[in-house]
Amino acid sequence: MRWSVIGWRLASFVVAAGLIALWQVAADQRLVSPVFLPGPDRAWASLMRGFTSGDLLAKLMGTLTHMAYGWLLASIGGVALGAMIGSSKAMRSYVAPTLELLRPLPVSAIIPVAIAALGLSQGMALFVIAFGSVWPMLLGTIHGFAAVEPRLYEVARVLHMSRLAVILKIALPSAAPDILAGMRLSLTVALILAVVCEMLAGLDGLGQWVLLSARAFRSADLFAGVMLLGLIGYVTALAMGAAESRLLRWQAARR
Amino acid sequence: MAEPALALVQSSPSPARAQIAFDNVALTLGGKAIIDTISLEVAPGEILCVVGASGCGKTTALRLAAGLYEPTGGSVRFEGEPMRAPRREIAVVFQDYGKALLPWRSAAGNISLALETIGMPAQQREARITELLAKVGLAGHAAKYPTEMSGGMQQRLQIARCLAQDPKVLLMDEPFGALDAMTRQGLQDEMLALVASTGATVVFVTHDLEEAIYLGDRVVGLLPHPGRVGLELTVDLPRPRDQLATREHPEFLRLRRALFDFIKASE
Ligand SMILES: Nc1ncnc2c1ncn2[C@@H]1O[C@H](COP(=O)(O)OP(=O)(O)OP(=O)(O)O)[C@@H](O)[C@H]1O
Ligand SMILES: [Mg+2]
Numbered sequence: 001m002r003w004s005v006i007g008w009r010l011a012s013f014v015v016a017a018g019l020i021a022l023w024q025v026a027a028d029q030r031l032v033s034p035v036f037l038p039g040p041d042r043a044w045a046s047l048m049r050g051f052t053s054g055d056l057l058a059k060l061m062g063t064l065t066h067m068a069y070g071w072l073l074a075s076i077g078g079v080a081l082g083a084m085i086g087s088s089k090a091m092r093s094y095v096a097p098t099l100e101l102l103r104p105l106p107v108s109a110i111i112p113v114a115i116a117a118l119g120l121s122q123g124m125a126l127f128v129i130a131f132g133s134v135w136p137m138l139l140g141t142i143h144g145f146a147a148v149e150p151r152l153y154e155v156a157r158v159l160h161m162s163r164l165a166v167i168l169k170i171a172l173p174s175a176a177p178d179i180l181a182g183m184r185l186s187l188t189v190a191l192i193l194a195v196v197c198e199m200l201a202g203l204d205g206l207g208q209w210v211l212l213s214a215r216a217f218r219s220a221d222l223f224a225g226v227m228l229l230g231l232i233g234y235v236t237a238l239a240m241g242a243a244e245s246r247l248l249r250w251q252a253a254r255r
Numbered sequence: 256m257a258e259p260a261l262a263l264v265q266s267s268p269s270p271a272r273a274q275i276a277f278d279n280v281a282l283t284l285g286g287k288a289i290i291d292t293i294s295l296e297v298a299p300g301e302i303l304c305v306v307g308a309s310g311c312g313k314t315t316a317l318r319l320a321a322g323l324y325e326p327t328g329g330s331v332r333f334e335g336e337p338m339r340a341p342r343r344e345i346a347v348v349f350q351d352y353g354k355a356l357l358p359w360r361s362a363a364g365n366i367s368l369a370l371e372t373i374g375m376p377a378q379q380r381e382a383r384i385t386e387l388l389a390k391v392g393l394a395g396h397a398a399k400y401p402t403e404m405s406g407g408m409q410q411r412l413q414i415a416r417c418l419a420q421d422p423k424v425l426l427m428d429e430p431f432g433a434l435d436a437m438t439r440q441g442l443q444d445e446m447l448a449l450v451a452s453t454g455a456t457v458v459f460v461t462h463d464l465e466e467a468i469y470l471g472d473r474v475v476g477l478l479p480h481p482g483r484v485g486l487e488l489t490v491d492l493p494r495p496r497d498q499l500a501t502r503e504h505p506e507f508l509r510l511r512r513a514l515f516d517f518i519k520a521s522e
Contacts, residue, residue, distance in 0.1 A: 151354040154323060158341045159372045159420065169368065173359045250359040250400050 038220040043227060046220035060228055062205035063194050066122075067232070070129025071190040075183060078134045082141025082179075087171060092146060103139070107132035107193060111200065125197035132193045133186035140182025144175025177251065180244045187236050195229065206232075274299045274334060274424060274456040275320055281328030281481075282315060289315050291481035292329065299423075302450065302457040304471035306464055306514060308522050312482025313460045317428050320458055321347050333424075343373065346417035348427040352409040356401040362388065362412050363397040369419035383419070391415040392445065407438040411445075418449070424456045432462060440498055443470060447496060464514045468507055469496055476517045486517045 020040050026032065027039030038046070050056030085091045111128055118124035148171050156166045172179075198207025206225050213221035245252070273296040282290040290312050297303050305313050318324045319331050322341040331338045333345065341347075349355040356365050363384045370380045388394050391411040401409050410430055417425060430446075431439040447470065450457055461467050467474045468490055476486035492506055501507055 149354050151349060151351060152357065154347070154349075155355055157323065158321065158343075158345070158347050159369055160341065160343055161372050165372065169371075170357070173357070176359070248359075250402070 034219070035217055036219055038223055042220040043223035046218075047224035047227060050221065050224055056209065056224065056228070059204060059206050059209045059225070060232075062203065063191075063198065063207065063229070064232065066125050066129060066194040066197065066203065066205055067187075067190045067236075070126055070194065071133055071183075071186060073126065073130040074132075074134040074186055074190070075137055077130065078137030078182070078186075079141050079179060082138045083145055083167065083171065083175075085138075086142040086145025086175070087167070092142065096142075099139070099142075103135050107189075108196075111196070115200070120201035120203075122203065125194070125201060125203055128197055129190050129193040133189040136182035136185035136189070137179065138182075140178040140180075141175060144178030145171055147178075148174045177248055180240075180247065184237065184240045184244065187240055188233065191229070191233055191236070272299075273297060273332070274301070275458070276332045276335075277316075277319070277329070278332065279329035280319060280326045280331055282319060282324060283327045284315075288481040290319070290326075291483050293482070293484055294329075295475065295484060297424075297456055297458060299456055300454050302459060302470055302472045304467035304474045305458065305460045305477060306462070306467045306474060306518065307477030307482070307485075308479055308518060309462070311477045311479035311521070313477060314428055316477070316482060317347075317426050317458060317460050320424075321345055321426050323347075343420050344423040346420045346422035346425050348410075348413055348417055348425060348430045350429040350432050352406070352413045352430075352433075353401070355413055356409060356416075358401055361398050361400055362393060362404070362415075365401070365412055366416050366419050369416050373420065387415045387419055390418065390449065405438075406434050407442060410434065410442065414446070414449070418453070422455060424458070425450070427457065427459045429460055429462060431466070439466075444496075444498065446470070447494075451495075464511060464518065465502065467514065468492070468510045469498075469501060474510070474514065476514060476521070478521050485521060486514075488513060 024039050024041065027034065027037055027042075031037075034042075047056070085095050107128065110131055114124045114128050114131075118127060152170050152174065153166070156170055161169070194205065195207035195210070197203060198205035199211045202208055206229055210222055210225040210229075213219075213225060275297040277293045277295040280290060280293045281288065293316065305316065307313050315324065319326055322331070322333075322338045322345065325339065333342065357368065360368065363381075366384045366387055367380055370383060375383065384397065385394070388397055391414055393408060393411055393415065396404065396408065399408075401412065404412065414430070431442050434442065443466065457470075459467070459470055461470075471490050474486075474488045474490060475484055476488075477483065478485035488510055490506075490510060492501055492504055
């Protein structure tokens, strides 16, 4: 069991190393013009240079901030709204059709509207990121709250639990798996939208860095930015997974 | 133990004395009469068992007693007071223990839920939890999640959580119905001992006629469509009951025969 896990880790590591080696060979052989494809060595050097003498760290922080604020806003709003809708049958039947109409709307269609209303501002970015990433959490919370075992509500009635206690001690923990799954999906959406907003509105962040690098044919810088974006996606997903398995420890017993 | 005979006097109701009283209770759900005029009194400390064919309204009657349903006719009273909502003095042990426990809370956490709700200060809870777990034979399982426990253990845990309410009345809906015969007999005896030590009043719904006689001071048989009382038997068997001796007692056999015939005729 342990050994197979280690084996898989090792295998994935080897695959990653192989791909990087392949990349290096392709770059060295000039299979693609270096204007478009720098080798991993050049990309790495550019990454280091960006951190030490450039403002890459500031850009990284910018993207992380946009992503985090938007995602947190969406989380709070999504869970609160979802709890309200999900815990009432009437609300569900009134609001669900509207949600079904709004949900498939591509967020890219919202961006021009947001720009028209809020300008090329941080506020616009916050709105677009939050609006785009709220859906998985909103729908997850609605589903989670609607699926709470009715027997548990009866237990709460017999115990005379307050409304707040019922939400905090029964509905929320019961819906936690759905909510957390939504939060995990939203994380990716938030990152994508942060980059898009930075590109469109010229906000400080990796999106802007990548765009400017591409326009100036600084392919090594471009790749450094893309690598950082990949890293953000990877690390946040990892952190979310760790938080999830900690919060849902009780589910491990069930499996 | 209160004298069961007292509770039998139906024609002269004694509201002050009855722990729970049904006064011409009727319940219509969705235009259908589920319960029609049940009058019944449960004396303090009494163990009343309710039997009846499937779908005759046992669960519904229990939910009325718990205050989870409001009667559409007549009234349900608790110690003489009309009951409009569930109350903490009345604990309910549900049959589906798997659904009634919080899967995200450990055994200790599930008991804690009741203690938190009655407002017990945090520093007192742990000792009380340990005591309650020991009482139901779950000492040492405090950290286990319900899904890590057997059915019998889960039902014990639910009973412990009910005891944490410090109830005067335990309403039990086929609590041992889903358990195997050995576990069930063990839990029957444990429950009798617990009830004897707390002096709680018990209304116990079951499909199992022998279980009803074994546990009860009195057995009520319900008739279906709509649910109403068709039979009342006083169980005159010595306590403490014994799985072998009691079940071989001539009175036990006589009562079993009477109940069997009743159920047969009601179907
Ligand atoms: N909410 C409801 N609305 C309409 N009918 C109901 C409702 N709940 C129960 N019934 C009906 O009332 C009758 C009695 O149900 P109840 O669950 O009380 O029976 P029971 O004696 O507990 O049955 P079992 O032994 O199978 O548990 C059944 O015919 C059932 O279909
Ligand atoms: Mg039932």
